[in-house]
Amino acid sequence: MLLSHAFGLFTHPDKEWVTIRKEHENPTRLYVAYVLILAAIAPVCAYISTAHFGWAVGSDRLIKLTEISAVQLSLLTYVAMLIGVFALGYAINWMAKTYGAREEHVPANGVALAAYSCTPLFLAGFALLYPNPWFNALVFLGAAVYGARLMYDGLPIVMGIEKEQAELYGVSLLTVALIILVSTRAGSAxxxxxxFGPAFVSG
Structure with a gap:
């Protein structure tokens, strides 16, 4: 089962990457059975916390979003996450030959590498149930760092390249990930x- 990889990536990532490489999972099935499920964690938790729990920054009054606004923003976040994973997977495949990846590993494993590397960020979505901005920032920062580490470790294994090449490859992909993030922020604005902006109500 694809979701079992989520646990393995935290307990024995190197072995899990080897298993993922051997699977050559169909990208469509990977999206449906893994990305669509895990990417929904953050939007669902964000909806619950913003529409029902409310957020308070410091000693300010409790702030909530209207039901409609919370649903809209959660759906937009979900779509942005799906597009982001796809774009990162596409970038991995597009740059693969430049960094010496084995051609037979490129079509399926590039998307798999992107999807599984984002696992910590997907699971960090549970933190949104505790509506504290500083707590959430720390959790997502830690998840982003671990996700980058997973990708760095997985590149030579999944794409079949030397570690020296993987370092350059990883830096390039980190740049792409930052561009995707900035594009998401710009799209939100x-x-x-x-x-489609947030509509607030007092708690």
């Missing part, structure tokens, strides 16, 4: 100006 545009959507907010189009009327």
């Amino acid at each position: 545009i959507l907010w100006n189009m009327g």
